[in-house]
Structure formats: C-alpha cells, structure tokens
Amino acid sequence: MLAGSILTLIGSLFLLLGALGILRMPDVYNRMQAGTKATTLGSILFLTGIGIGYCGCVWKVTILILFILFTNPLSSHALARAAHHMKIALTNRTVIDRLREDEATEEDKC
Amino acid sequence: MKTLKQHLLLFISLIIVWISLAGVHAQELIAGGIVALIITLIFGSKAHIFADINLHPKAIFFFILYIFVFLWELFKANLDVASRVLSPSLPISPGIVKVKTRLKSKMGRTILANSITLTPGTLTVDTCGEYYYIHWIDVRSANIEDATNKIVHTFEKYLEVIFG
Numbered sequence: 375m376l377a378g379s380i381l382t383l384i385g386s387l388f389l390l391l392g393a394l395g396i397l398r399m400p401d402v403y404n405r406m407q408a409g410t411k412a413t414t415l416g417s418i419l420f421l422t423g424i425g426i427g428y429c430g431c432v433w434k435v436t437i438l439i440l441f442i443l444f445t446n447p448l449s450s451h452a453l454a455r456a457a458h459h460m461k462i463a464l465t466n467r468t469v470i471d472r473l474r475e476d477e478a479t480e481e482d483k484c
Numbered sequence: 485m486k487t488l489k490q491h492l493l494l495f496i497s498l499i500i501v502w503i504s505l506a507g508v509h510a511q512e513l514i515a516g517g518i519v520a521l522i523i524t525l526i527f528g529s530k531a532h533i534f535a536d537i538n539l540h541p542k543a544i545f546f547f548i549l550y551i552f553v554f555l556w557e558l559f560k561a562n563l564d565v566a567s568r569v570l571s572p573s574l575p576i577s578p579g580i581v582k583v584k585t586r587l588k589s590k591m592g593r594t595i596l597a598n599s600i601t602l603t604p605g606t607l608t609v610d611t612c613g614e615y616y617y618i619h620w621i622d623v624r625s626a627n628i629e630d631a632t633n634k635i636v637h638t639f640e641k642y643l644e645v646i647f648g
Binding site: 391407458465 | 501503504505507558559561562565566568569570574576577578579580581582597598599601602603605607608609610617619621623626
C-alpha cells in the first residue's frame with residue numbers, strides 16, 4: 375500500500391514535470407520531447423503504483439503499460455512528422471535541420 | 485517454418501493478453517483459446533512482423549537484457565528532460581540530425597525508432613530506408629557517424645541479435 379502510494383506520487387510528479395515542459399519549451403518539437411518522455415514514465419510509475427497498491431490487478435496494469443509503451447512514441451512520431459511536413463518552424467535556437475536540407479536538395483527520395 | 489513461427493507467436497501473444505485480462509479460469513481459458521485460434525487462422529499468414537523475431541536462446545537472453553537497458557535509458561531520459569525543464573536558463577540547443585542504422589528487419593527498425601523516441605533528448609521525426617531523421621534537444625555532433633554512435637548504438641547491438 376505504502377510502496378504503491380509512493381510510486382503513484384513519483385509518477386504524478388513526472389506528469390507534472392511533463393506539463394511544465396510543455397509550457398516552457400519554445401517550439402512544437404521540443405514540447406513533444408517533454409510530453410512524450412515524461413508522460414510515458416509518469417504513466418508507467420502511476421499505473422504500477424495503482425496495480426500493486428490498490429486494486430491488486432498487476433497483470434491488467436502490465437498489459438496497459440505495454441500498450442502505452444508501444445503507442446505513445448508512435449503517436450508523437452506521427453505528430454512530429456506531420457508538423458515538419460506542414461513546415462511548422464523550428465525555434466530560432468535551432469542548430470541544424472538535416473531533414474529540411476535533404477528535402478531541399480533531393481526531391482526524389484521517400 | 486517461417487509461417488509456422490508467425491502463427492505460433494501471434495497465438496501465444498493473444499493468449500498472454502487474454503490470460504492477463506481474464507485471469508486463469510478453465511472456462512474462460514478455453515473460450516479465449518478458441519477465439520485466439522480463430523484469429524490466428526484468419527490473420528496469421530499476414531502477421532509478417534512476427535517472422536522477424538529470432539527465437540534462439542541468445543536472442544531471448546538479449547531481449548530480457550534489452551528490457552532493462554531500455555528502462556534504465558527511459559529513466560535517464562526523464563531525469564535529463566526534468567533537469568532541462570527546471571533550470572531557469574532552459575539549456576537546449578535543438579536540431580534535426582540524420583543517423584544510419586544497420587538493422588534490416590521492419591520490426592527491428594520500428595522498435596529502434598520507438599526506443600530512440602523514449603530516450604534522452606531524442607525524437608524520431610522521419611524515416612527514410614536505413615536513415616532516421618532525429619530531433620535532438622541538445623545537438624552535440626551534426627555528422628552522421630558521430631550522431632549514430634551517440635544515439636543508435638546503445639540499442640542497436642541488442643536489437644541486431646533479437647531481430648536481425
């Protein structure tokens with residue numbers, strides 16, 4: 375019960391950090407970074423805490439975590455790709471954009 | 485042989501999901517088994533991704549090892565992002581770099597792209613054959629070889645054995 379509560383607390387702290395990251399980051403791609411990683415680990419810890427501390431449904435929670443692990447990066451990848459195809463600008467602190475360079479030089483690819 | 489493997493793996497994963505959801509009761513196990521068998525017979529020949537998985541003991545050992553490596557990297561990624569978010573100056577120098585992978589199989593490349601997305605400061609934006617375009621929150625090297633060494637190799641050496 376106590377361990378579950380602690381895990382849930384840490385998980386929700388990571389979720390809070392993710393939300394803070396989305397507020398503070400300068401452009402859509404950096405926000406995606408904060409959003410994806412923090413929510414994935416946050417949800418994993420949160421669900422694990424619920425699973426071992428409260429409902430005793432560890433296996434169902436394991437399946438949930440697996441689905442989150444597979445789908446969360448996929449959706450953020452799709453969003454980032456769509457954003458780049460729509461030519462949403464990167465922040466002016468950006469160092470390099472290989473994808474834009476390659477799109478400009480080689481039209482035939484992919 | 486190859487189709488037998490993908491049928492078998494599809495059936496086993498369906499059964500595992502069902503047992504995790506329903507628990508071990510004889511009646512439900514039989515019902516779930518029959519449904520899983522029907523799904524396997526209908527869709528098994530289309531589940532090509534399962535054929536990419538190697539099943540020899542070394543691959544299974546590397547798979548278990550990979551889970552721990554991945555969880556550790558995920559944890560590091562979160563501490564990294566958290567420290568960047570919390571520091572007042574917001575220390576980022578983002579950019580999109582290009583990296584190259586040695587993996588050949590579709591499943592391997594998918595898992596690699598997902599792992600890259602979930603680990604420190606990197607997000608897969610686009611793929612093009614064996615090249616990935618990766619948004620890196622703190623670009624430390626812009627050329628392909630260095631970036632590949634820093635981002636991809638941690639996972640690639642495991643995934644190469646598991647998926648080929």
